[in-house]
Structures are given as C-alpha cells and as structure tokens.
Amino acid sequence: MAGCGRTELADIFRLHGQGYLATHALARSQAKAWRAIVSCRTPALGGHVDQCAACGTTRHVYHSCRNRHCPRCQTRAKEQWIANRHRELLPVPYTHLVFTIPHALNGVASHHFRAITDILFASAAATLTAFGGNPRWLGGKLAFSLVLHTWSQSLMRHLHVHALVASGALTPDGQWVSSRRGFLFPVKALSKVFRGKFIDALTQAREQGRLNQDANTSDAAWRQLLRELRRHDWVVYAKQPLGGPAQVLEYLARYTHRVAISHERLVSMANGTVAFRVRDNANPGKKRIERLPAQQFIGRFLLHVLPLGFKRIRHYGILASVHKHRQLARCRQALAAPEPDAAIIETVDAFLRRVTGQALACCPHCGQPAMRLMEVVAPSRWHACSTGPP
Structure with missing residues (x-):
C-alpha cells in the first residue's frame, strides 16, 4: 500500500494482478501501461539518493514512469501542456461541448476501436466546422480542440469527445466574428447533424471493409444497429467555462490529462474488493461508493x-498544425490582440516549488538547502528487458 494507508492503482495490480493475468491476455499497450504503473517511482525505474549535509537525513528519489495512463504522472504532463498551449489561446470566451455516441456502438468499438473513434473525432469536427462556416451562425473558421474520453464514472465503456471551442470565427476576409454571449450553436441542431454525419461515416466504413465481419457487424446485426442509432436522439452537451484565458486552459487540462480513475477516487481495497467513489446521479452534487471484485x-x-x-x-480549424501559426496571427490582428509572450520553460525545481511548496535542494527534515547527491540508482534489469507484466 502507498503511504498513509491510501490505496493506489499499483497496489491493486500488485496484489490481484497475477489472478487476472492467469485468465486474461493483455494487448501490448495494456502490458506496457501495467508495467509502467507498477514500476512508477520505485527502484525498478532507477533514481538517486540524496543526503542533507546539515542534518544527515537521506532521501530516495525514484523516477516516474510518465505513462499517460498512470494516475501519478499527469500533473507534470498537464503543466507542460498548459505552457505549450498558452501561446495559442485567443482573448475571447470559450465554449465546452461534449459529443457522445450511444452505448449500442460499444460492441463494434470493442473490435474496431480505432475505426469507431476516428469516426467520432471526424464527425464531431465536421459538425462544428459546418456550423462555424454557416453564415447563419458565424460564417468563418473555428479554433477548437477535441479530447477523447472512453470511460464512465464506474469505468464502463462510454465513448465521447470533449471540445473546447473559441466562441467566434475567422472569416475569409480576415475579420473575427464573435458569437452571441453565452451561446455558440443550438445543441439540438448540433446533435441531429452529428448523428447524421456519424451514421453516414459508419456506413461508408463498413462498405469500404474497415469494419470486418463479426458478430457485431453481420448483416442482421448491422440493420438492427442502424435502426437503433436512428431511433434515439443523440445528445450534445454545451457549457461555457468561466474565467480568463489562464482559467480556460486549466479547465481544459482537467480533461486532456485525466485518466480513467484517479487515486483520489479510490477508497479502499479489502477482501478482494475495490471500493471507489462515483457521482450519484440520483443526488446531483453528491458521491456514492461503488464496489467491484x-x-x-x-x-x-x-x-x-x-x-x-x-x-x-x-x-x-485554425489550430490545425499545417497553418496554425499563420492563422493565429491573423486572428490576433483581427482582435487587435498583442503577440503572446515568449514561451518559458519551467525547471523541475521551479515546478516542484510551485506545486508542492518544496524545493529539491531543501532537506525535508530540517529545511536547509543542503541536499547533496550521494548515489545513482540504476533501473533494474527486469524493467529494462521485460516486455510485459511480471
């Protein structure tokens, strides 16, 4: 267990992993993530030993795995992402939208994950692009990013993309057209267009052979799936985040670097059962405890x-990498906005001081800036050579 009795994901893998591996085969990406999470900040990844010259206290510092699925490793990655994106933010309000596909597609997605998620990205992007380019709404090019999430609070498959959209558009003649305050596009109309574009792209993918024939895509199952997809309304959720540019980035970073479950949501692990917090849909704003073997x-x-x-x-749109810098410059000119400040690369020591209030050079016991490197710990041979979980 982690310090102070807190349950962490690595603890669950260590204690119950062998039982799971005895009956389940892992994909290569799953094996890599598993190994990284279990090894994170342990001697397996190597590190170093510091000693305080003032009081003699020693401190073992082990390397992070930096895997994007590890709950321990997202803070630094999030901060770096915010620093990189800060120069791309425009001085306008932003709108947060969520495009979700029905659970009826989960079976197909389990066999054709890349195909279904590519269609999800493309359909959401095409829907926003079409509305942004329509003179009825804005008549220009949008600046937006999409972030895929695959989970629900209870860790079931729930495919959706979060969109952060600058509330306005750059017209072909270089003017910036702002959306109405608190409103970007009508969500009911977005939902209908999104559903149509997704179903069309899904049908085309099957005709092109990108969806292999299996139990979920046989002719009978396919006809039933299309009926179900057309029968139900699809929901696009919209919310305008509050605050200035820095708050907008912090807001989006909650979604860009979120993993399926954080350590803060894990409650306990006892008697072969894991307890974790989930939102209580019956009581908005409250949490309940879910338990799983x-x-x-x-x-x-x-x-x-x-x-x-x-x-x-x-x-x-404007943020597409091919012409991003030129298009952003046109937006700033249209908005009479100054050029962004030069990028500042924050040191690890400065990052730790800002986030934790501690400095690498300071002793955790006496507080004196007297920590000195005493020993380098090499990664274990097992970690260097292994291709999967132990």
Whole structure:
C-alpha cells in the first residue's frame, strides 16, 4: 500500500494482478501501461539518493514512469501542456461541448476501436466546422480542440469527445466574428447533424471493409444497429467555462490529462474488493461508493488503455498544425490582440516549488538547502528487458 494507508492503482495490480493475468491476455499497450504503473517511482525505474549535509537525513528519489495512463504522472504532463498551449489561446470566451455516441456502438468499438473513434473525432469536427462556416451562425473558421474520453464514472465503456471551442470565427476576409454571449450553436441542431454525419461515416466504413465481419457487424446485426442509432436522439452537451484565458486552459487540462480513475477516487481495497467513489446521479452534487471484485476492477481499467501511438488530443480549424501559426496571427490582428509572450520553460525545481511548496535542494527534515547527491540508482534489469507484466 502507498503511504498513509491510501490505496493506489499499483497496489491493486500488485496484489490481484497475477489472478487476472492467469485468465486474461493483455494487448501490448495494456502490458506496457501495467508495467509502467507498477514500476512508477520505485527502484525498478532507477533514481538517486540524496543526503542533507546539515542534518544527515537521506532521501530516495525514484523516477516516474510518465505513462499517460498512470494516475501519478499527469500533473507534470498537464503543466507542460498548459505552457505549450498558452501561446495559442485567443482573448475571447470559450465554449465546452461534449459529443457522445450511444452505448449500442460499444460492441463494434470493442473490435474496431480505432475505426469507431476516428469516426467520432471526424464527425464531431465536421459538425462544428459546418456550423462555424454557416453564415447563419458565424460564417468563418473555428479554433477548437477535441479530447477523447472512453470511460464512465464506474469505468464502463462510454465513448465521447470533449471540445473546447473559441466562441467566434475567422472569416475569409480576415475579420473575427464573435458569437452571441453565452451561446455558440443550438445543441439540438448540433446533435441531429452529428448523428447524421456519424451514421453516414459508419456506413461508408463498413462498405469500404474497415469494419470486418463479426458478430457485431453481420448483416442482421448491422440493420438492427442502424435502426437503433436512428431511433434515439443523440445528445450534445454545451457549457461555457468561466474565467480568463489562464482559467480556460486549466479547465481544459482537467480533461486532456485525466485518466480513467484517479487515486483520489479510490477508497479502499479489502477482501478482494475495490471500493471507489462515483457521482450519484440520483443526488446531483453528491458521491456514492461503488464496489467491484478486484479482478473485475482491473479489467474495467484496462478497457481504457489506448492503443500505442493513438492520439487522444486533436486540433482543428485554425489550430490545425499545417497553418496554425499563420492563422493565429491573423486572428490576433483581427482582435487587435498583442503577440503572446515568449514561451518559458519551467525547471523541475521551479515546478516542484510551485506545486508542492518544496524545493529539491531543501532537506525535508530540517529545511536547509543542503541536499547533496550521494548515489545513482540504476533501473533494474527486469524493467529494462521485460516486455510485459511480471
């Protein structure tokens, strides 16, 4: 267990992992994430030993795994992402939207994850682009980013993308058109267009052979799936985040670097059962405790380990990488906004001082800036050579 009795994801893997692995095979990406999470900030990854020259206190510092699925490693990654994005933020309000696909697609997604999520990204982007380009609404090009989430609070599969959209558009003649205050596009109309674009793209993918024939895509199952998708309304959720540019970035970073479950949500692990907090839909604003057998909990978590090389954050419109710098410059000119400040690369010591209030050079016992490197700890041979969980 982690310090102070707190349950962490690595504890669950260590205690119940062998039982899970005895009956389940892991994808390569899952094995890599598993190994990283269990090894994170342990001697397996190497590190160093410091000693205080003033009082003699020693401190062991082990390396982080930096895996994007590790709950321990997202703070630093989030801060770096915010620093990189700060120069791309425009001095305008931003709108947060969520595009969700029905659970009826979960079966197909389990066999064709990349195809379904690519269609999700493309359909959401095409819907926003179409509305932004329509003179009835804005008549220009939007600046927006999409972030994929695959989970619900109880770790079931729940595919959706979060969109952060600058509330306005750049017209072809270089003017900035702002949306109405507190309103970007009508969500009911967005939902209908999104559903149509997704179903069209899904049908095309099947005709092109991108969805192989299996139990979920046989002719009969396919016809039933399309009926179900057309029968129900699809929901696009919209909310305008509050605050200035810095608050907007912090707001989006909650979604860009969130993992399926954080350590703060884990309550306990006892008698082969994991307890964790989830939102109580029956009582808005409150939490309830959900309990799962440990091996079932592990299986649900691994559902949300993304394939190797998969991009879960994608940028569109003005923010598309091909012409981003030129287009952002045109936006700033139209908004009479100054050029962004030069990027500042924060040191690890400065980051730790800001986030934790502690400095690397200061002794955790006496507080004197007298910590000195005493020993380098090399990574274990097992970690260097292993291709999967132990």
